[in-house]
Amino acid sequence: MRKTITRLPGSKIREVANAGLGRDDVLAFWFGESDQVTPEPVRQAAAESLARGETFYSHNLGLPELRAALREYTASLHGDPGDHRIAVTSSGVTALMLAMQLLVDAGDEVVVVTPVWPNLPAQPAILGARVTRVALQPDPAGLWRLDLERLIAAITPATRVLLVNAPNNPSGWTLSRDEQQVLIEHCRRTGTWIVADEVYERLWFGARGACAPSFLDVSTPDDRLVVVHSFSKSFLMTGWRLGWLVLPRGHLDAMAKLIEFNSSCAPVFVQRGGLAALHGAAASVPVLVEHLRGCRDTLCNALAALPGLRLAVPPGGMYAFLQVPGLPEAADSLAFAKRLVTEHGLGLAPGAAFGEEGEGWLRWCFASRDPARLLQGVERLSGALRL
Amino acid sequence: MRKTITRLPGSKIREVANAGLGRDDVLAFWFGESDQVTPEPVRQAAAESLARGETFYSHNLGLPELRAALREYTASLHGDPGDHRIAVTSSGVTALMLAMQLLVDAGDEVVVVTPVWPNLPAQPAILGARVTRVALQPDPAGLWRLDLERLIAAITPATRVLLVNAPNNPSGWTLSRDEQQVLIEHCRRTGTWIVADEVYERLWFGARGACAPSFLDVSTPDDRLVVVHSFSKSFLMTGWRLGWLVLPRGHLDAMAKLIEFNSSCAPVFVQRGGLAALHGAAASVPVLVEHLRGCRDTLCNALAALPGLRLAVPPGGMYAFLQVPGLPEAADSLAFAKRLVTEHGLGLAPGAAFGEEGEGWLRWCFASRDPARLLQGVERLSGALRL
Numbered sequence: 055m056r057k058t059i060t061r062l063p064g065s066k067i068r069e070v071a072n073a074g075l076g077r078d079d080v081l082a083f084w085f086g087e088s089d090q091v092t093p094e095p096v097r098q099a100a101a102e103s104l105a106r107g108e109t110f111y112s113h114n115l116g117l118p119e120l121r122a123a124l125r126e127y128t129a130s131l132h133g134d135p136g137d138h139r140i141a142v143t144s145s146g147v148t149a150l151m152l153a154m155q156l157l158v159d160a161g162d163e164v165v166v167v168t169p170v171w172p173n174l175p176a177q178p179a180i181l182g183a184r185v186t187r188v189a190l191q192p193d194p195a196g197l198w199r200l201d202l203e204r205l206i207a208a209i210t211p212a213t214r215v216l217l218v219n220a221p222n223n224p225s226g227w228t229l230s231r232d233e234q235q236v237l238i239e240h241c242r243r244t245g246t247w248i249v250a251d252e253v254y255e256r257l258w259f260g261a262r263g264a265c266a267p268s269f270l271d272v273s274t275p276d277d278r279l280v281v282v283h284s285f286s287k288s289f290l291m292t293g294w295r296l297g298w299l300v301l302p303r304g305h306l307d308a309m310a311k312l313i314e315f316n317s318s319c320a321p322v323f324v325q326r327g328g329l330a331a332l333h334g335a336a337a338s339v340p341v342l343v344e345h346l347r348g349c350r351d352t353l354c355n356a357l358a359a360l361p362g363l364r365l366a367v368p369p370g371g372m373y374a375f376l377q378v379p380g381l382p383e384a385a386d387s388l389a390f391a392k393r394l395v396t397e398h399g400l401g402l403a404p405g406a407a408f409g410e411e412g413e414g415w416l417r418w419c420f421a422s423r424d425p426a427r428l429l430q431g432v433e434r435l436s437g438a439l440r441l
Numbered sequence: 442m443r444k445t446i447t448r449l450p451g452s453k454i455r456e457v458a459n460a461g462l463g464r465d466d467v468l469a470f471w472f473g474e475s476d477q478v479t480p481e482p483v484r485q486a487a488a489e490s491l492a493r494g495e496t497f498y499s500h501n502l503g504l505p506e507l508r509a510a511l512r513e514y515t516a517s518l519h520g521d522p523g524d525h526r527i528a529v530t531s532s533g534v535t536a537l538m539l540a541m542q543l544l545v546d547a548g549d550e551v552v553v554v555t556p557v558w559p560n561l562p563a564q565p566a567i568l569g570a571r572v573t574r575v576a577l578q579p580d581p582a583g584l585w586r587l588d589l590e591r592l593i594a595a596i597t598p599a600t601r602v603l604l605v606n607a608p609n610n611p612s613g614w615t616l617s618r619d620e621q622q623v624l625i626e627h628c629r630r631t632g633t634w635i636v637a638d639e640v641y642e643r644l645w646f647g648a649r650g651a652c653a654p655s656f657l658d659v660s661t662p663d664d665r666l667v668v669v670h671s672f673s674k675s676f677l678m679t680g681w682r683l684g685w686l687v688l689p690r691g692h693l694d695a696m697a698k699l700i701e702f703n704s705s706c707a708p709v710f711v712q713r714g715g716l717a718a719l720h721g722a723a724a725s726v727p728v729l730v731e732h733l734r735g736c737r738d739t740l741c742n743a744l745a746a747l748p749g750l751r752l753a754v755p756p757g758g759m760y761a762f763l764q765v766p767g768l769p770e771a772a773d774s775l776a777f778a779k780r781l782v783t784e785h786g787l788g789l790a791p792g793a794a795f796g797e798e799g800e801g802w803l804r805w806c807f808a809s810r811d812p813a814r815l816l817q818g819v820e821r822l823s824g825a826l827r828l
Contacts (some may be wrong), residue, residue, distance in 0.1 A: 056546055064703070091494035100710075101488040109480035109680045144531055144682065148704050159443055160547030160569045176702045180570065182547045188509050293496045293708050295531065310447050315449070315563045317535050317704070321682050321711065323487075 064175055066388050066407035072122045074395035082401035084391075086171070086223060086372070087292040088421035089102075092327070093338065096291065099330035103323035112319045114310040116142025116298070118324045122300050123332045130336075131255070132270040139275065139301055141309045142325060144317045146253050146284025146297035152312050153249045153280040154215075154300065158183045162214035165246075166267065167205065169405065169412035171223045174251065178215070186213075189411040190227055197366035198225035202233055211244045211309070219251035219256060221266050224408050225375045225418040226368020228258075231267040238272055247278040253297075256288040256339050258370040259347050263340060266370050275303045287372065288339055289331040293364065296320055296328045327396050346372055349420040349428060356432040374418040375405070378439065386415045393438075400434040449563055453794035460781035469788035471778075473745060473759070474557070474679040475808035479714070480725065481588060483491050483678065486717035490710035499569035499695040499706045500653055501701045503529025503685070506676050507712045510719045518642070518722075518729065519657040526662065526688055528696045529715075531707045533640050533671025533684035538564050539699050540636045540667045540686065541602075545570045549601035552633075556642050556799035558610045562637065565602070574602075576798040577614055583764065584753035585612035586681040589620055596624075599630045610802040611795050612762045613755020615645075618654040625659055628710045634665040640684075643675040643726050646734050650727060653757050674759065675726055676718040676751065683707055683715045690789070735813060736807040743819040747826065761805040762792070765826065772801045780825075787821040 067084050074080045086375045115121065121283040124140045133312075143149040150173065158164060160182030166175045175185045188205045209216055216237065221228040229237070241248055250269045258266040273279045284297040301309060308364030313319065331338070353374055365376035378384040383393075387404035394400045394416075419441045422428055454471050459468045478484075497810045502508065529545055530536040537560065545551060547569030553562045555574045562572045575595050577585040603624065608615040616624070626637055637656045645653040660666045673685040688696060699704065718725070740761055741754045750762035765771040770780075774791035781787045781803075792802030811813055 055543055055692060055695055058546065059543055059699065062695075062698050064698055065701060085498060087498055092496035097491040097494075097496065101491050104484040104488050107484075109479035109678065111472060111474055111679050116754070145704055147702065151703050154447055156442055157569055159445065173702050176698075180542055180702060211699065276662065290497065292498050293706075293710075295704060295706070295708050305442065307451065308442055308449075311449050311451055311563075312567070314444065314452060315534065315560050315567060317532055318536050319680075319684060319707075321680050322713075323680075324708065411747070 058179060058182065063172065064437040065172065067403045069388065070391045070404060071401065072393055073392040074401055077396070077399055079398045080395055080401045081427060081434065083419045083431060084401045084403040086419055087286070088290055088423070090290050090423045092290050092294070095334060096327045096330045100323045103326040108322040108326070109115050110322070112322045112325070114313040114319055115306060117322065117325045117329070121327050123329055123389060127139050127332050127335060128229060128270070128300060131265050132268055135270065135300055136275050136303070138306050141299045141301065141306060141313065142320055142339045143297045143299060143313065144172065144320045145295040146282055146286060147173050148317065149282045149283045150174065150249070150251060150296040152254060152309065152316060153177055153282060154181055155312050156305070157215050157247050157249070163212055164215045164217055166217045167200070167219070169408035170219050170222060174217055174219055175433045178217070180349060183214070186309060187221070187409065187411070190225060191263065195366050196364040198222070198227040200227065200229070200233065201291065202236060206236070206240050209240060209244055209246050213244060213246045215247045215249050216241060217249045221254040221370030222441055223254065223371055224373050224403070224405070224412060226371045226373060228266050228370050231271060234267055234269050235272045238277060241278065247280065249280045249282065253282065253284040253287055254371045257343060257346055257372055258284065259350065270300065277302060285328050285331055288342065289335070290342070291331060292325050294327055296324050297366070309405055329434060349425050350374070352425040352433065353418065353420045353428045356429055360432070360436055362439065373421055374420040375415055376418065377415045381439065387416060388414055391416060396436045400431055400438065445566060445569065450559065452559065453788065454790045456652070457778045457782055458788065459817060460779040461788055462577055462750070464783070465784055467782055467786045467788045468814060468821065470806045470818060471788045471790040473806055475677055476737070477677050477810045479681070480721070480770050481675050482721060483676065483714045483717045487710045487714040490713040495709040495713070499709045499712070500714065501700040501706055501802070502693060503707060504709065504712045504716070507544070507716050510716055514719050514722060515687060518652050519655055522657065523690070524686055525693050526690065528686045528688060528693060528700065529707055529712060530684045530686060530700065531541055532682040533669055533673060534560050535670045536684040536686045537561065537636070537638060539696065540564055540669060541696060541704060542699050544602050544636070547656070550599055551602045552595050552600050552605055553604045554587070554606070556611060556795035557606050559794060561604055561606055565604070574796065574798070577612060582753050583751040585609070585614040585762070587614065587620065589623060591621070593627050596627060596631055596633050600631060600633045602634045602636055603628060604636045608641040608757030610641065611760050611790070611792070611799060613758045613760060615621070615653050615757050618658060621654055621656050622659045625656060625664060626666065634667065636667045636669065638669045640669065640674055640698050640771050641758045642672040643730060644733060644759055644805060646737065646755065657687065664689060672715050672718055675729065676722070678714065678718060681714055683711050733808060736809055736812050737761070739812040740805065740807045740815045740819065743816055745822055747819070749826065759806055759808040761807055762802055763800045763805065768826065774799070774801055774803060778803060783823045784827045787818055787825065798811045
């Protein structure tokens with residue numbers, strides 16, 4: 055086995071989840087998914103496809119009608135991306151790995167904004183790239199901020215890719231449009247690609263109906279920009295493994311080859327589900343976002359009422375990211391998260407899972423069908439902190 | 442974009458298929474899949490899973506019950522592999538890419554037996570490895586044979602991986618048990634891993650009920666051996682994208698990380714389909730194999746009746762691999778396959794798609810619900826050859 059693979063950190067979230075295996079009363083908020091089942095029309099579309107016998111290979115880049123619908127969906131948010139820019143992938147994480155394979159040779163430098171979900175820096179590491187981490191910093195109130203000058207200074211002509219997830223998992227931080235503008239102008243000068251993981255763009259709690267700023271809004275079709283998306287979060291489809299890429303002009307043939315050599319294609323019946331989700335998006339996404347806004351406010355208000363927590367209300371995403379500065383034992387987030395689950399039945403993700411920048415913090419996924427579950431969780435945390 | 446990716450050959454099969462886009466009467470035998478829809482119980486199991494709401498993330502390594510069923514299935518063919526050796530993947534090709542990521546650093550040497558389906562050598566190339574091809578040779582009758590001494594000589598202590606697909610796509614060639622024994626003993630000495638793509642093991646036309654020789658039969662659980670499997674061929678599930686790996690002891694944790702970072706997990710409802718397929722395997726696979734044997738014999742007998750073809754009856758797989766030695770224009774298999782489709786409505790895969798070793802040959806997939814379609818195809822070929 056390669057040393058690179060041995061060295062890859064395993065999931066600390068899963069380690070916490072395993073610690074809780076003995077208890078059947080755990081309130082689990084550790085994984086990045088809602089507890090809501092995929093809406094019925096989406097499941098129905100997939101079942102009908104299966105019944106019709108759509109069980110054969112399909113085009114590497116995805117069903118033409120799904121790609122057309124994705125272009126239209128993208129156009130509705132960011133203006134028409136134009137022809138030949140969209141590829142359907144077997145999940146958002148697969149889309150990210152494909153982007154890395156397209157761009158990164160062993161030995162190349164990749165700059166990643168952190169803390170971030172562990173898959174992002176792991177992918178270039180698997181390909182033998184050198185990963186440079188540029189850390190966000192929390193302000194005293196717990197709001198995570200980017201030092202733009204530091205990030206710009208880290209991106210040199212030797213930097214092959216800037217990898218950024220905004221809105222960010224775990225911190226909820228996102229890039230402003232002005233920051234995106236500055237970054238893309240700088241990357242044009244250094245010849246650096248931007249790979250933007252924008253899977254949380256719809257889970258954005260600014261003006262109602264708005265989505266988070268996207269690099270698509272400040273780019274041309276020929277910029278070195280790859281935007282990564284997923285059906286998982288906005289359409290409650292985590293288990294479906296369906297995502298897509300928006301590529302610069304002239305890159306689809308290469309991407310088709312990479313998809314062929316990695317997974318060949320996404321199942322047609324899964325893609326039919328995605329198509330149904332897009333058809334219903336105008337109605338379903340605002341309802342989901344308002345529900346999540348309610349979940350976020352319920353959780354953050356209840357947490358704010360506890361003494362001693364450091365926590366900002368996140369502007370986007372589906373996570374509260376919090377710290378207990380006065381509690382020495384909380385400094386080791388993995389050990390503390392394990393205690394929370396084994397002794398209190400509360401399942402949170404340890405901040406260390408997102409890199410050392412997140413050490414001492416805890417991530418709480420607030421995507422819950424029933425906000426009362428969140429309040430029950432806060433009660434358990436309160437009990438734990440009184441120890 | 443990386444030069445490595447630009448240089449990857451695109452699919453010549455797809456190029457031929459595109460050439461045929463103008464005709465709606467093409468008899469297509471170019472892709473590696475049957476024209477039979479996945480059996481109803483498998484589709485039903487997936488639809489029921491969707492109806493139950495199984496739309497969430499699942500374990501990286503696959504559902505425990507599917508992994509248990511795969512262990513039992515493996516045991517029924519090759520003896521019990523033991524605990525902790527099986528990982529479920531999002532297709533056979535994904536399984537192969539994961540194996541490559543587990544084992545191959547940029548610059549490593551990978552020896553591949555050719556001709557072979559193009560994904561096999563493409564994967565190590567994507568990872569920056571050096572690929573050495575060792576060619577099978579056709580005998581005068583068109584039966585492809587391995588020069589074992591040449592292959593052994595090519596595998597040195599500098600060889601990281603031996604990559605072999607047997608039964609082989611496109612030639613139908615397979616390894617004998619003795620050859621496997623010699624190879625694994627040699628690879629133990631050189632410290633070389635064997636990655637064995639055995640997805641056609643059940644499509645084997647030896648004794649009824651037998652399967653092709655497998656490296657699992659000659660190995661220990663600690664050998665450097667990764668066996669790759671797929672639900673696609675034996676269970677008529679090409680479009681489902683479901684496969685599995687049999688790994689040596691002690692490698693599952695690393696594989697779980699790689700799956701997390703590449704695709705996270707296979708959809709649960711797809712895995713339920715796989716489980717249903719395995720439950721029905723004892724009944725369904727022999728029926729499928731006998732049907733394919735009939736297809737093979739129908740096609741090969743009809744082709745043997747045409748003058749001037751070089752073609753052996755393949756002992757395994759689902760392809761006839763043939764040459765028209767007397768026809769100069771057939772030497773360029775891509776151009777010839779394009780003419781066959783545009784002028785005669787016959788869709789075959791050009792041998793060049795499988796590497797230069799296959800140049801001048803044509804691959805004919807005989808997995809057809811209705812063997813009469815194969816005879817119609819032979820008539821069209823006959824018409825073409827009389828030109």
